[in-house]
Amino acid sequence: MLIRLEDIRRYYTVGEEEVHALDGVSIAIEKGEWTSIIGQSGSGKSTLMNVLGCLDTPTSGRYILNGQDVSGMSDNALADIRNREIGFIFQTFQLLPRETAQANVELPLVYRGLRARERHERATAALEKVGLANRVHHRPNELSGGQRQRVAIARALVTEPSLLLADEPTGNLDSATGEEIIRLFEQLHSAGHTLVLVTHEPAIAARCPRAVRLMDGKVVSDGPGAQVALESRAERARAAAAAVAP
Amino acid sequence: MKPSVELYEGTRIALSSLRANPLRTILTVAAVGIGVATLLAIVSIIQGLNASFAHQLESLGTATLNISRTPQISMGPTWWMYRNRKQLTVPQMQAIAAQSRYAAFVVPELNEESKDITSRQQTASGVDVTGTLGDFQRVGGYEMAKGRFITDADSDNERFVIVLGSQVAEALFPDRNPLAESVRVDSRPYRVVGVLAPKGSLLGQSLDLVAFVPFKSFLGVYGKRDFQIDVALHDPKDLDKAEDEITGILRRARNVPPDKPDDFSVFRAEQLADIYKGLTGALYGVAVAVGIITLIVGGIGIMNIMLVSVRERTREIGVRRALGARRRTIVVQFLLEASTVSALGGVLGTTVGLGLAKLVSAVSSVTAVVQPLTVVAGVGFAALVGLVFGIWPAARAAQLDPVEALRHE
Ligand SMILES: Nc1ncnc2c1ncn2[C@@H]1O[C@H](COP(=O)(O)OP(=O)(O)O)[C@@H](O)[C@H]1O
Numbered sequence: 001m002l003i004r005l006e007d008i009r010r011y012y013t014v015g016e017e018e019v020h021a022l023d024g025v026s027i028a029i030e031k032g033e034w035t036s037i038i039g040q041s042g043s044g045k046s047t048l049m050n051v052l053g054c055l056d057t058p059t060s061g062r063y064i065l066n067g068q069d070v071s072g073m074s075d076n077a078l079a080d081i082r083n084r085e086i087g088f089i090f091q092t093f094q095l096l097p098r099e100t101a102q103a104n105v106e107l108p109l110v111y112r113g114l115r116a117r118e119r120h121e122r123a124t125a126a127l128e129k130v131g132l133a134n135r136v137h138h139r140p141n142e143l144s145g146g147q148r149q150r151v152a153i154a155r156a157l158v159t160e161p162s163l164l165l166a167d168e169p170t171g172n173l174d175s176a177t178g179e180e181i182i183r184l185f186e187q188l189h190s191a192g193h194t195l196v197l198v199t200h201e202p203a204i205a206a207r208c209p210r211a212v213r214l215m216d217g218k219v220v221s222d223g224p225g226a227q228v229a230l231e232s233r234a235e236r237a238r239a240a241a242a243a244v245a246p
Numbered sequence: 247m248k249p250s251v252e253l254y255e256g257t258r259i260a261l262s263s264l265r266a267n268p269l270r271t272i273l274t275v276a277a278v279g280i281g282v283a284t285l286l287a288i289v290s291i292i293q294g295l296n297a298s299f300a301h302q303l304e305s306l307g308t309a310t311l312n313i314s315r316t317p318q319i320s321m322g323p324t325w326w327m328y329r330n331r332k333q334l335t336v337p338q339m340q341a342i343a344a345q346s347r348y349a350a351f352v353v354p355e356l357n358e359e360s361k362d363i364t365s366r367q368q369t370a371s372g373v374d375v376t377g378t379l380g381d382f383q384r385v386g387g388y389e390m391a392k393g394r395f396i397t398d399a400d401s402d403n404e405r406f407v408i409v410l411g412s413q414v415a416e417a418l419f420p421d422r423n424p425l426a427e428s429v430r431v432d433s434r435p436y437r438v439v440g441v442l443a444p445k446g447s448l449l450g451q452s453l454d455l456v457a458f459v460p461f462k463s464f465l466g467v468y469g470k471r472d473f474q475i476d477v478a479l480h481d482p483k484d485l486d487k488a489e490d491e492i493t494g495i496l497r498r499a500r501n502v503p504p505d506k507p508d509d510f511s512v513f514r515a516e517q518l519a520d521i522y523k524g525l526t527g528a529l530y531g532v533a534v535a536v537g538i539i540t541l542i543v544g545g546i547g548i549m550n551i552m553l554v555s556v557r558e559r560t561r562e563i564g565v566r567r568a569l570g571a572r573r574r575t576i577v578v579q580f581l582l583e584a585s586t587v588s589a590l591g592g593v594l595g596t597t598v599g600l601g602l603a604k605l606v607s608a609v610s611s612v613t614a615v616v617q618p619l620t621v622v623a624g625v626g627f628a629a630l631v632g633l634v635f636g637i638w639p640a641a642r643a644a645q646l647d648p649v650e651a652l653r654h655e
Pocket residue numbers: 012013014019020021039040041042043044045046047048
């Protein structure tokens with residue numbers, strides 16, 4: 001078992017009100033699984049991803065990652081966990097604009113304390129893996145959206161993390177480019193990587209072996225991607241009908 | 247992350263960030279540079295003043311006591327306190343010479359300030375004319391350029407001979423050997439028997455605008471009056487003991503009852519040094535305060551710019567934190583950035599400050615002294631300012647919540 005979440009809650013206080021971004025989430029993910037988290041905007045997907053990535057600390061609940069109880073770890077320990085265990089892929093790529101693709105991919109290895117030569121070799125290999133061997137010296141503004149996301153994926157892969165987390169990775173891409181990125185994820189899955197992919201698009205969830213649907217911070221279904229995607233579409237249709245009804 | 251890697255990476259990031267914002271970097275460097283330049287120029291100039299004063303004071307002879315009826319240096323209108331004091335006399339002076347174990351030379355000194363001395367064609371104005379005896383040459387540390395000094399025989403025989411300071415001789419006899427020439431002081435003729443070697447100046451006053459005549463001749467011309475007794479010691483270390491001893495001798499010679507205070511004053515050249523130190527010390531304090539305030543202003547500039555930099559790079563900080571940077575690593579990164587920019591300011595300020603000091607040396611009589619330590623302190627202090635004023639922005643950067651930071655636009 002790579003991930004075990006037990007009754008995770010993440011509450012925000014906004015003015016007088018308490019927002020339950022995650023309201024008792026319990027899921028388990030095996031090594032090598034490809035899971036998507038689907039739900040409408042505001043359902044808690046990003047919050048869940050931040051908790052999984054040890055960027056955010058839940059209000060309550062237990063989180064076991066790769067055999068370690070992460071809940072209550074120190075800030076430094078969490079930084080090290082993020083560096084060793086997690087690879088993040090963001091909707092907005094989050095590359096450092098002034099650095100080259102190569103330097104961006106090397107960054108997590110800098111924080112791991114690797115020497116320049118080894119960083120260079122591993123970053124070059126990672127960029128090759130995502131098909132960007134000929135773009136290593138380009139800066140983000142010299143790359144297309146799809147290429148930027150590939151750099152971000154290389155950066156996530158370069159530390160050989162146990163978990164890849166992607167939050168709406170195709171959200172800023174046109175559908176053709178998005179499709180390429182999803183294909184890349186399929187390859188990574190076949191290669192044995194554990195993937196969690198956050199999306200609001202049933203079409204993408206449908207292509208994942210497993211999907212978890214969130215609504216108002218709660219897990220409302222968890223099963224094969226195609227089946228959960230269908231539920232999600234039906235739910236959306238109901239919501240749309242309710243919105244236009246008199 | 248290893249500290250060495252942290253430093254290396256931090257410096258690399260700092261330099262790239264400074265390069266990315268050239269205008270901002272230049273302004274901050276300038277702000278710190280001005281502070282360092284001010285501080286350095288002032289310190290160098292004051293150190294120069296001090297060095298030349300110390301040198302001048304040495305030539306004055308520190309191992310000397312000057313005894314007079316009234317204090318040589320007094321603050322405020324205190325003359326009435328001393329008006330009943332009796333004059334010093336030649337027998338009293340002789341008592342000191344006979345009884346003191348510490349005194350090497352004891353000579354009288356009578357002064358007429360700001361006299362005109364004339365030769366046939368020329369006039370030298372503002373000359374201090376002193377009536378004294380032969381040993382004064384040793385007491386005052388005078389070297390002869392030509393001829394000889396006044397002798398005791400000159401005084402005993404009331405000869406009208408005169409020894410000229412170098413500047414006076416130069417003014418009166420620009421193209422002639424002054425020896426054996428005749429000059430007039432208050433329309434009385436004197437024969438020149440010697441010319442002194444130049445001594446330079448003390449506190450901006452020339453020590454070469456002087457002339458010496460025999461003690462008794464002086465008394466004969468200007469009448470009986472207060473004179474000062476100069477006592478040169480064998481050993482400067484005996485200054486305190488000598489002062490006690492001579493005070494005792496004089497009290498006995500002047501019949502001062504044991505319950506009464508001294509009715510004469512003892513002055514040491516040392517005291518002049520104290521007064522001078524007090525003066526430049528105050529100047530030093532003000533100047534250093536000005537420099538430090540300027541540096542603080544520079545430091546606040548750095549803090550401001552670092553806060554802007556942190557805000558602009560919030561997302562970058564979020565990315566770094568997501569990829570595994572610890573808080574400390576972020577702190578180090580921003581502290582390095584702040585101290586790099588201020589150290590650059592320190593280097594610039596040092597260069598400009600030294601230039602200023604050189605310039606002052608070139609256009610005025612003050613010679614600035616640049617000590618290597620001052621330069622090191624200038625750059626180091628600037629970097630320290632950056633470090634101190636960088637702490638708050640760096641801490642703010644490190645305290646950012648990674649999730650919030652990543653969402654920042
Ligand atoms: N920092 C925050 N402060 C207050 N409320 C928040 C914060 N972050 C998220 N929320 C709220 O939590 C809920 C879930 O947000 P999020 O996880 O971003 O949803 P999703 O990614 O599914 O669109 C939303 O209602 C959102 O408004």
